Amino acid sequence: MPIYDISQTLSEAIAVWPGDQKFRYRWSARIRNGDSCNVSSVTLSAHTGTHLDAPYHFDDSGLDIGSVSLRHYIGPARVFAVPPELNAISAAYLEGLDWSGVERVLLRTRASDVGENRFDRDFACLAEDGAEFLARRALLLVGTDAPSVEAFASKTLSCHKILNAHGVAILEGVRLAEVPPGDYELICLPLKLSGLDGSPVRAILRRAD
Numbered sequence: 001m002p003i004y005d006i007s008q009t010l011s012e013a014i015a016v017w018p019g020d021q022k023f024r025y026r027w028s029a030r031i032r033n034g035d036s037c038n039v040s041s042v043t044l045s046a047h048t049g050t051h052l053d054a055p056y057h058f059d060d061s062g063l064d065i066g067s068v069s070l071r072h073y074i075g076p077a078r079v080f081a082v083p084p085e086l087n088a089i090s091a092a093y094l095e096g097l098d099w100s101g102v103e104r105v106l107l108r109t110r111a112s113d114v115g116e117n118r119f120d121r122d123f124a125c126l127a128e129d130g131a132e133f134l135a136r137r138a139l140l141l142v143g144t145d146a147p148s149v150e151a152f153a154s155k156t157l158s159c160h161k162i163l164n165a166h167g168v169a170i171l172e173g174v175r176l177a178e179v180p181p182g183d184y185e186l187i188c189l190p191l192k193l194s195g196l197d198g199s200p201v202r203a204i205l206r207r208a209d
Contacts, residue, residue: 006106065199074185094130104142106186107145125159141170142163184206
């Protein structure tokens, strides 16, 4: 069964949201220096690369990433290819897609064609009515290849809040350029980080039987 790795590669070259902690690593022990093994440590934002937002990211009383239900992050998912000229993914656009049997959705926009070492602020995002449309469908998860479901300049995070109010999990920063539209099994489990607002993930898609 073919596996699509839809994760960004974490390295010091990866672009992060402006102002976020950049990815850094160091070695605590190296075999070539006479140590018995190689041991590394990393410093990064919880929202580096392909990541999940916990409700606590935008709601001070929301669940942290270590407390969320894992059922959202493993199971059937449908990939839709959004036209590259579309800047705001609206309810009018989403209504024209086939939603039969969809539990999780991944939106492939022009962001999948942007290099991982470049942050493009002009990414396609959800319009508020698009978020409301998805929320009303009682989906388990909404994913995007963009850095956020929200517009770059948003300060209210209204789309995050609309989705969360209906129990919809949020996956951001996936890589879908090589993934044909269609149905898959998604696996994108977060690290069990106590008290934190998100987690990087190794996200994969497997073709649905």
